[in-house]
Amino acid sequence: MEASTVSIEQHVQVASLTELVEWAMALVVPGERRILGLTGAPGAGKSTVAEQLVTALGPDTAVLVPMDGFHLANEVLIDLGRRDRKGAHDTFDDGGYARLIETLRAQQAGDPVVYAPRFRREIEESIGSSIPVSPTVPLVVTEGNYLLLDVDAWPAARSHVDEVWFLAPDTDIRHTRLLRRHEAYGKSPEDAASWALGPDERNAQMIESTAGRADRIVRLR
Template sequence: MTTPFTPTVEELTLADVVAQARTLAVPKTRRILGLTGAPGAGKSTVAAHIVEALGHESAVLVPMDGFHLANEVLLSLGRRDRKGAHDTFDDDGYAHLIERIHAQKQTDAVIYAPVFRREIEEPIGSSIGIHPETPLVVTEGNYLLLDKDAWPKARAAVDTVWFLAPAEDMRHERLIRRHQAYGKSIDDARFWTLGSDQINADLIHSTARHADRVIRIID
Protein backbone atom coordinates (compact mmCIF):
# COMPACT_ATOMS: atom_id res chain seq x y z
CA MET A 1 0.00 0.00 0.00
CA THR A 2 1.37 3.43 -0.98
CA THR A 3 1.78 5.89 1.88
CA PRO A 4 0.08 9.25 1.09
CA PHE A 5 2.48 12.14 0.61
CA THR A 6 2.44 14.50 3.58
CA PRO A 7 4.26 17.80 2.94
CA THR A 8 6.51 19.23 5.62
CA VAL A 9 4.86 22.25 7.24
CA GLU A 10 7.17 25.15 8.12
CA GLU A 11 6.08 27.31 11.05
CA LEU A 12 7.03 30.93 10.35
CA THR A 13 6.04 34.31 11.72
CA LEU A 14 4.56 36.86 9.37
CA ALA A 15 7.82 38.81 9.70
CA ASP A 16 9.71 35.71 8.54
CA VAL A 17 7.46 35.40 5.50
CA VAL A 18 7.98 39.06 4.61
CA ALA A 19 11.76 38.73 5.03
CA GLN A 20 11.87 35.74 2.70
CA ALA A 21 9.62 37.43 0.14
CA ARG A 22 11.96 40.44 0.24
CA THR A 23 14.81 38.29 -1.11
CA LEU A 24 12.78 37.81 -4.31
CA ALA A 25 12.42 41.56 -4.95
CA VAL A 26 15.69 42.09 -6.82
CA PRO A 27 15.86 45.36 -8.84
CA LYS A 28 15.85 45.02 -12.64
CA THR A 29 14.48 41.49 -12.45
CA ARG A 30 10.96 40.08 -12.49
CA ARG A 31 9.89 37.40 -10.04
CA ILE A 32 6.39 36.12 -9.34
CA LEU A 33 5.52 34.75 -5.90
CA GLY A 34 2.33 32.72 -5.66
CA LEU A 35 0.41 32.22 -2.42
CA THR A 36 -2.23 29.52 -2.34
CA GLY A 37 -4.30 27.55 0.14
CA ALA A 38 -7.93 26.76 0.91
CA PRO A 39 -10.58 29.47 1.40
CA GLY A 40 -9.86 31.27 4.66
CA ALA A 41 -6.17 30.32 4.70
CA GLY A 42 -5.18 34.00 4.86
CA LYS A 43 -3.84 34.35 1.32
CA SER A 44 -5.13 37.83 0.59
CA THR A 45 -4.14 39.14 4.04
CA VAL A 46 -0.60 37.77 3.83
CA ALA A 47 -0.16 38.88 0.22
CA ALA A 48 -1.32 42.41 1.01
CA HIS A 49 0.97 42.54 4.04
CA ILE A 50 3.98 41.48 1.97
CA VAL A 51 3.31 44.17 -0.65
CA GLU A 52 2.73 46.86 1.97
CA ALA A 53 5.89 45.89 3.87
CA LEU A 54 8.06 45.86 0.74
CA GLY A 55 6.56 49.05 -0.65
CA HIS A 56 4.85 49.66 -3.96
CA GLU A 57 8.10 50.35 -5.78
CA SER A 58 9.23 46.81 -4.99
CA ALA A 59 6.04 44.73 -5.12
CA VAL A 60 2.51 44.68 -6.52
CA LEU A 61 -0.42 42.38 -5.75
CA VAL A 62 -2.35 40.64 -8.55
CA PRO A 63 -5.11 38.45 -7.04
CA MET A 64 -6.53 35.49 -8.97
CA ASP A 65 -10.02 36.50 -7.79
CA GLY A 66 -10.20 39.16 -10.50
CA PHE A 67 -10.90 36.27 -12.87
CA HIS A 68 -14.15 35.16 -11.24
CA LEU A 69 -16.77 34.71 -13.93
CA ALA A 70 -19.49 37.35 -13.61
CA ASN A 71 -22.68 36.35 -11.79
CA GLU A 72 -24.67 36.68 -15.00
CA VAL A 73 -22.37 34.17 -16.69
CA LEU A 74 -22.55 31.78 -13.73
CA LEU A 75 -26.35 31.91 -13.81
CA SER A 76 -26.37 31.10 -17.52
CA LEU A 77 -24.08 28.12 -16.83
CA GLY A 78 -26.12 26.93 -13.86
CA ARG A 79 -23.07 27.37 -11.59
CA ARG A 80 -24.07 30.33 -9.40
CA ASP A 81 -24.39 28.11 -6.31
CA ARG A 82 -20.83 26.81 -6.84
CA LYS A 83 -19.17 30.20 -7.21
CA GLY A 84 -15.55 29.80 -6.17
CA ALA A 85 -15.13 26.33 -7.68
CA HIS A 86 -12.20 25.95 -10.08
CA ASP A 87 -14.47 25.97 -13.15
CA THR A 88 -16.13 29.27 -12.17
CA PHE A 89 -12.98 31.24 -13.07
CA ASP A 90 -11.58 32.39 -16.39
CA ASP A 91 -8.51 30.20 -15.97
CA ASP A 92 -7.29 30.85 -19.53
CA GLY A 93 -7.47 34.60 -18.94
CA TYR A 94 -5.56 34.32 -15.67
CA ALA A 95 -2.88 32.08 -17.20
CA HIS A 96 -2.43 34.48 -20.11
CA LEU A 97 -2.05 37.45 -17.75
CA ILE A 98 0.52 35.68 -15.58
CA GLU A 99 2.49 34.68 -18.68
CA ARG A 100 2.48 38.31 -19.86
CA ILE A 101 3.60 39.54 -16.44
CA HIS A 102 6.39 36.97 -16.34
CA ALA A 103 7.64 38.04 -19.78
CA GLN A 104 7.31 41.81 -19.13
CA LYS A 105 10.56 43.63 -19.87
CA GLN A 106 11.90 46.86 -18.38
CA THR A 107 11.00 48.79 -21.54
CA ASP A 108 7.49 47.34 -21.92
CA ALA A 109 4.23 49.14 -21.28
CA VAL A 110 2.18 48.86 -18.09
CA ILE A 111 0.03 45.71 -17.91
CA TYR A 112 -3.41 46.03 -16.31
CA ALA A 113 -5.11 43.36 -14.22
CA PRO A 114 -8.66 43.00 -12.84
CA VAL A 115 -9.78 42.89 -9.21
CA PHE A 116 -12.74 41.24 -7.47
CA ARG A 117 -14.98 43.51 -5.40
CA ARG A 118 -16.53 41.47 -2.61
CA GLU A 119 -19.06 44.18 -1.79
CA ILE A 120 -20.72 43.60 -5.17
CA GLU A 121 -19.47 40.03 -5.74
CA GLU A 122 -18.21 40.95 -9.22
CA PRO A 123 -14.84 41.38 -10.99
CA ILE A 124 -13.77 44.82 -12.25
CA GLY A 125 -11.34 44.93 -15.18
CA SER A 126 -8.14 46.96 -15.69
CA SER A 127 -7.88 47.96 -12.03
CA ILE A 128 -4.26 47.14 -11.14
CA GLY A 129 -1.25 48.49 -13.02
CA ILE A 130 1.83 46.27 -13.20
CA HIS A 131 4.77 48.52 -14.04
CA PRO A 132 7.73 46.90 -15.79
CA GLU A 133 10.25 48.16 -13.23
CA THR A 134 8.43 46.49 -10.29
CA PRO A 135 10.62 43.48 -9.42
CA LEU A 136 8.16 41.34 -7.44
CA VAL A 137 4.60 40.43 -8.37
CA VAL A 138 2.63 38.63 -5.67
CA THR A 139 -0.34 36.63 -6.91
CA GLU A 140 -2.70 34.72 -4.66
CA GLY A 141 -5.57 32.35 -5.25
CA ASN A 142 -7.06 28.96 -4.56
CA TYR A 143 -6.05 27.03 -7.66
CA LEU A 144 -2.45 27.97 -8.45
CA LEU A 145 -1.40 24.32 -8.10
CA LEU A 146 -4.36 22.59 -9.73
CA ASP A 147 -3.15 20.20 -12.43
CA LYS A 148 -6.02 20.54 -14.88
CA ASP A 149 -7.44 22.99 -17.45
CA ALA A 150 -5.28 26.13 -17.89
CA TRP A 151 -4.01 26.27 -14.29
CA PRO A 152 -0.71 24.48 -15.06
CA LYS A 153 0.09 27.19 -17.65
CA ALA A 154 -0.21 29.82 -14.93
CA ARG A 155 1.87 27.74 -12.51
CA ALA A 156 4.65 27.40 -15.08
CA ALA A 157 5.00 31.20 -15.18
CA VAL A 158 5.15 31.59 -11.36
CA ASP A 159 8.65 31.35 -9.89
CA THR A 160 7.69 29.93 -6.51
CA VAL A 161 4.41 28.95 -4.83
CA TRP A 162 3.89 28.89 -1.06
CA PHE A 163 0.89 26.97 0.31
CA LEU A 164 -0.63 28.49 3.46
CA ALA A 165 -1.93 25.86 5.89
CA PRO A 166 -3.52 27.25 9.07
CA ALA A 167 -5.34 25.01 11.54
CA GLU A 168 -8.75 24.00 10.14
CA ASP A 169 -10.78 25.41 13.04
CA MET A 170 -9.11 28.79 12.56
CA ARG A 171 -9.74 28.67 8.81
CA HIS A 172 -13.43 27.90 9.34
CA GLU A 173 -13.81 30.75 11.84
CA ARG A 174 -12.26 33.21 9.38
CA LEU A 175 -14.61 32.11 6.61
CA ILE A 176 -17.71 32.40 8.77
CA ARG A 177 -16.70 35.93 9.84
CA ARG A 178 -15.98 36.87 6.21
CA HIS A 179 -19.39 35.68 5.01
CA GLN A 180 -21.10 37.55 7.85
CA ALA A 181 -19.15 40.71 7.04
CA TYR A 182 -20.60 40.65 3.54
CA GLY A 183 -24.19 40.29 4.67
CA LYS A 184 -24.86 36.59 5.27
CA SER A 185 -26.65 35.43 8.41
CA ILE A 186 -24.72 33.22 10.82
CA ASP A 187 -26.62 30.16 9.56
CA ASP A 188 -25.94 30.99 5.91
CA ALA A 189 -22.29 31.73 6.72
CA ARG A 190 -21.87 28.29 8.30
CA PHE A 191 -23.75 26.68 5.40
CA TRP A 192 -21.36 28.16 2.82
CA THR A 193 -18.26 27.51 4.94
CA LEU A 194 -19.01 23.83 5.55
CA GLY A 195 -20.69 23.27 2.20
CA SER A 196 -19.46 24.81 -1.06
CA ASP A 197 -16.32 26.28 0.53
CA GLN A 198 -15.35 22.94 2.07
CA ILE A 199 -15.77 21.09 -1.23
CA ASN A 200 -13.34 23.57 -2.77
CA ALA A 201 -11.02 23.30 0.26
CA ASP A 202 -10.77 19.51 -0.03
CA LEU A 203 -9.65 19.83 -3.66
CA ILE A 204 -7.17 22.61 -2.84
CA HIS A 205 -5.64 20.67 0.06
CA SER A 206 -4.88 17.84 -2.36
CA THR A 207 -2.66 20.21 -4.38
CA ALA A 208 -0.34 21.08 -1.46
CA ARG A 209 2.06 18.34 -2.60
CA HIS A 210 2.93 20.51 -5.62
CA ALA A 211 3.93 23.54 -3.53
CA ASP A 212 7.51 24.73 -3.16
CA ARG A 213 6.79 25.33 0.53
CA VAL A 214 3.92 24.66 2.94
CA ILE A 215 3.73 27.35 5.62
CA ARG A 216 1.77 27.78 8.84
CA ILE A 217 2.01 31.31 10.16
CA ILE A 218 2.46 31.56 13.91
CA ASP A 219 2.45 34.53 16.28
Protein backbone atom coordinates (compact mmCIF):
# COMPACT_ATOMS: atom_id res chain seq x y z
CA MET A 1 0.00 0.00 0.00
CA GLU A 2 1.19 3.53 -0.75
CA ALA A 3 0.22 6.48 1.45
CA SER A 4 -0.46 8.57 -1.66
CA THR A 5 -3.49 6.39 -2.41
CA VAL A 6 -4.33 5.01 1.02
CA SER A 7 -5.21 7.15 4.04
CA ILE A 8 -2.84 6.82 6.97
CA GLU A 9 -5.83 6.91 9.29
CA GLN A 10 -7.27 3.74 7.77
CA HIS A 11 -4.22 1.77 8.84
CA VAL A 12 -3.32 3.26 12.23
CA GLN A 13 -2.80 0.78 15.05
CA VAL A 14 -3.53 2.43 18.39
CA ALA A 15 -1.18 0.86 20.92
CA SER A 16 0.35 1.39 24.34
CA LEU A 17 4.07 1.68 24.98
CA THR A 18 3.88 -1.74 26.64
CA GLU A 19 2.59 -3.22 23.39
CA LEU A 20 5.37 -1.54 21.42
CA VAL A 21 7.94 -3.04 23.80
CA GLU A 22 6.36 -6.48 23.28
CA TRP A 23 6.49 -6.05 19.48
CA ALA A 24 10.12 -4.97 19.66
CA MET A 25 11.00 -7.88 21.94
CA ALA A 26 9.48 -10.25 19.40
CA LEU A 27 12.19 -9.15 16.95
CA VAL A 28 15.00 -10.11 19.31
CA VAL A 29 16.90 -13.30 18.46
CA PRO A 30 19.79 -14.02 20.86
CA GLY A 31 23.07 -14.30 19.01
CA GLU A 32 21.72 -12.53 15.91
CA ARG A 33 21.45 -8.87 14.93
CA ARG A 34 18.10 -7.29 14.16
CA ILE A 35 17.34 -3.64 13.38
CA LEU A 36 14.08 -1.82 14.14
CA GLY A 37 13.39 1.57 12.57
CA LEU A 38 11.00 4.27 13.79
CA THR A 39 9.98 7.01 11.41
CA GLY A 40 7.39 9.76 11.11
CA ALA A 41 7.07 13.48 10.50
CA PRO A 42 8.92 16.08 12.61
CA GLY A 43 7.38 16.10 16.09
CA ALA A 44 5.97 12.57 15.78
CA GLY A 45 7.80 11.50 18.94
CA LYS A 46 10.38 9.25 17.30
CA SER A 47 13.26 10.09 19.65
CA THR A 48 11.13 9.81 22.77
CA VAL A 49 9.56 6.48 21.80
CA ALA A 50 12.89 5.05 20.66
CA GLU A 51 14.53 6.01 23.97
CA GLN A 52 11.62 4.51 25.92
CA LEU A 53 11.84 1.26 23.98
CA VAL A 54 15.59 0.92 24.48
CA THR A 55 15.30 1.76 28.18
CA ALA A 56 12.53 -0.80 28.66
CA LEU A 57 14.46 -3.51 26.82
CA GLY A 58 17.70 -2.79 28.67
CA PRO A 59 21.30 -2.20 27.52
CA ASP A 60 22.06 -5.88 27.02
CA THR A 61 19.18 -6.19 24.55
CA ALA A 62 18.92 -2.90 22.65
CA VAL A 63 20.90 0.19 21.66
CA LEU A 64 19.67 3.39 20.02
CA VAL A 65 21.41 4.72 16.89
CA PRO A 66 19.52 7.79 15.58
CA MET A 67 19.64 8.89 11.95
CA ASP A 68 20.14 12.50 13.12
CA GLY A 69 23.83 11.80 13.71
CA PHE A 70 24.17 12.13 9.94
CA HIS A 71 23.09 15.78 9.67
CA LEU A 72 25.56 17.53 7.39
CA ALA A 73 27.62 20.10 9.28
CA ASN A 74 26.34 23.67 9.17
CA GLU A 75 29.41 24.87 7.26
CA VAL A 76 28.74 22.21 4.60
CA LEU A 77 25.08 23.25 4.39
CA ILE A 78 26.13 26.88 3.96
CA ASP A 79 28.49 25.90 1.14
CA LEU A 80 25.67 23.93 -0.50
CA GLY A 81 23.14 26.74 0.00
CA ARG A 82 20.88 24.51 2.12
CA ARG A 83 21.35 25.91 5.64
CA ASP A 84 17.93 27.56 5.65
CA ARG A 85 16.19 24.20 5.18
CA LYS A 86 18.24 22.03 7.50
CA GLY A 87 16.33 18.81 8.13
CA ALA A 88 15.31 18.23 4.51
CA HIS A 89 16.24 14.85 3.08
CA ASP A 90 19.21 16.21 1.13
CA THR A 91 20.77 17.85 4.20
CA PHE A 92 21.88 14.46 5.56
CA ASP A 93 24.77 12.17 4.71
CA ASP A 94 22.38 9.45 3.56
CA GLY A 95 25.20 7.37 2.09
CA GLY A 96 27.08 7.38 5.38
CA TYR A 97 23.94 6.38 7.25
CA ALA A 98 23.25 3.53 4.82
CA ARG A 99 26.81 2.23 5.21
CA LEU A 100 26.54 2.34 8.99
CA ILE A 101 23.22 0.46 8.98
CA GLU A 102 24.73 -2.16 6.67
CA THR A 103 27.71 -2.53 8.99
CA LEU A 104 25.51 -2.83 12.07
CA ARG A 105 23.29 -5.44 10.39
CA ALA A 106 26.34 -7.56 9.59
CA GLN A 107 28.03 -7.13 13.00
CA GLN A 108 28.56 -10.46 14.76
CA ALA A 109 29.93 -11.73 18.07
CA GLY A 110 33.69 -11.30 18.04
CA ASP A 111 33.58 -8.24 15.77
CA PRO A 112 34.88 -4.93 17.15
CA VAL A 113 32.61 -2.32 18.68
CA VAL A 114 31.16 0.08 16.10
CA TYR A 115 30.93 3.76 17.05
CA ALA A 116 28.03 5.79 15.65
CA PRO A 117 27.61 9.60 15.58
CA ARG A 118 25.16 11.55 17.72
CA PHE A 119 23.38 14.86 16.95
CA ARG A 120 23.50 17.55 19.66
CA ARG A 121 20.58 19.94 19.34
CA GLU A 122 22.09 22.49 21.70
CA ILE A 123 24.90 23.13 19.22
CA GLU A 124 23.05 22.03 16.07
CA GLU A 125 25.93 19.76 15.06
CA SER A 126 26.77 16.05 14.97
CA ILE A 127 29.47 14.52 17.16
CA GLY A 128 31.26 11.52 15.66
CA SER A 129 32.02 8.23 17.41
CA SER A 130 29.61 8.99 20.26
CA ILE A 131 27.50 5.83 20.48
CA PRO A 132 29.25 2.48 21.04
CA VAL A 133 27.42 -0.51 19.55
CA SER A 134 28.57 -3.82 20.96
CA PRO A 135 28.33 -6.86 18.68
CA THR A 136 26.60 -8.77 21.49
CA VAL A 137 23.54 -6.47 21.58
CA PRO A 138 20.86 -8.24 19.50
CA LEU A 139 18.63 -5.24 18.65
CA VAL A 140 19.58 -1.88 17.18
CA VAL A 141 16.81 0.73 17.24
CA THR A 142 17.23 3.53 14.72
CA GLU A 143 14.92 6.48 14.22
CA GLY A 144 14.66 9.30 11.71
CA ASN A 145 12.50 11.10 9.21
CA TYR A 146 13.53 9.45 5.96
CA LEU A 147 13.82 5.72 6.64
CA LEU A 148 11.13 4.98 4.03
CA LEU A 149 12.10 7.51 1.37
CA ASP A 150 12.66 5.88 -2.04
CA VAL A 151 15.41 8.15 -3.41
CA ASP A 152 19.19 8.45 -3.06
CA ALA A 153 20.74 6.07 -0.48
CA TRP A 154 17.67 5.80 1.78
CA PRO A 155 16.42 2.54 0.16
CA ALA A 156 19.86 0.99 0.72
CA ALA A 157 19.56 1.73 4.45
CA ARG A 158 16.00 0.38 4.53
CA SER A 159 17.12 -2.89 2.94
CA HIS A 160 19.08 -3.72 6.10
CA VAL A 161 16.28 -2.84 8.55
CA ASP A 162 14.00 -5.68 9.64
CA GLU A 163 10.91 -3.58 10.43
CA VAL A 164 10.02 0.10 10.18
CA TRP A 165 7.18 1.56 12.24
CA PHE A 166 5.62 4.87 11.23
CA LEU A 167 4.52 7.00 14.20
CA ALA A 168 1.37 9.00 13.46
CA PRO A 169 0.19 11.21 16.33
CA ASP A 170 -2.61 13.74 15.86
CA THR A 171 -1.38 16.68 13.79
CA ASP A 172 -2.19 19.24 16.51
CA ILE A 173 -0.10 17.29 19.02
CA ARG A 174 2.77 17.05 16.56
CA HIS A 175 2.71 20.80 15.85
CA THR A 176 2.62 21.64 19.56
CA ARG A 177 5.66 19.46 20.19
CA LEU A 178 7.56 21.15 17.37
CA LEU A 179 6.82 24.64 18.65
CA ARG A 180 7.96 23.70 22.16
CA ARG A 181 11.13 22.08 20.81
CA HIS A 182 12.13 25.06 18.70
CA GLU A 183 11.48 27.48 21.56
CA ALA A 184 13.40 25.26 24.00
CA TYR A 185 16.45 25.49 21.74
CA GLY A 186 16.40 29.27 21.45
CA LYS A 187 13.91 30.30 18.77
CA SER A 188 11.43 33.07 19.50
CA PRO A 189 7.75 32.05 19.40
CA GLU A 190 7.45 33.77 16.02
CA ASP A 191 10.51 32.06 14.55
CA ALA A 192 9.44 28.71 16.03
CA ALA A 193 6.04 28.97 14.36
CA SER A 194 7.61 30.06 11.06
CA TRP A 195 9.97 27.06 11.03
CA ALA A 196 7.36 24.53 12.24
CA LEU A 197 4.80 25.59 9.64
CA GLY A 198 7.39 26.19 6.91
CA PRO A 199 10.37 23.84 6.44
CA ASP A 200 9.12 21.33 9.01
CA GLU A 201 5.69 21.10 7.42
CA ARG A 202 7.08 20.70 3.90
CA ASN A 203 9.26 17.87 5.17
CA ALA A 204 6.27 16.37 7.01
CA GLN A 205 4.23 16.16 3.80
CA MET A 206 7.03 14.27 2.06
CA ILE A 207 7.52 11.93 5.02
CA GLU A 208 3.82 11.19 5.39
CA SER A 209 3.71 10.18 1.73
CA THR A 210 6.02 7.27 2.64
CA ALA A 211 3.84 5.83 5.42
CA GLY A 212 2.37 3.17 3.14
CA ARG A 213 5.77 1.46 3.02
CA ALA A 214 5.85 0.95 6.79
CA ASP A 215 5.37 -2.41 8.48
CA ARG A 216 3.16 -0.73 11.07
CA ILE A 217 1.51 2.69 11.36
CA VAL A 218 1.25 3.40 15.08
CA ARG A 219 -0.45 5.94 17.33
CA LEU A 220 0.32 5.74 21.02
CA ARG A 221 -2.69 5.72 23.29
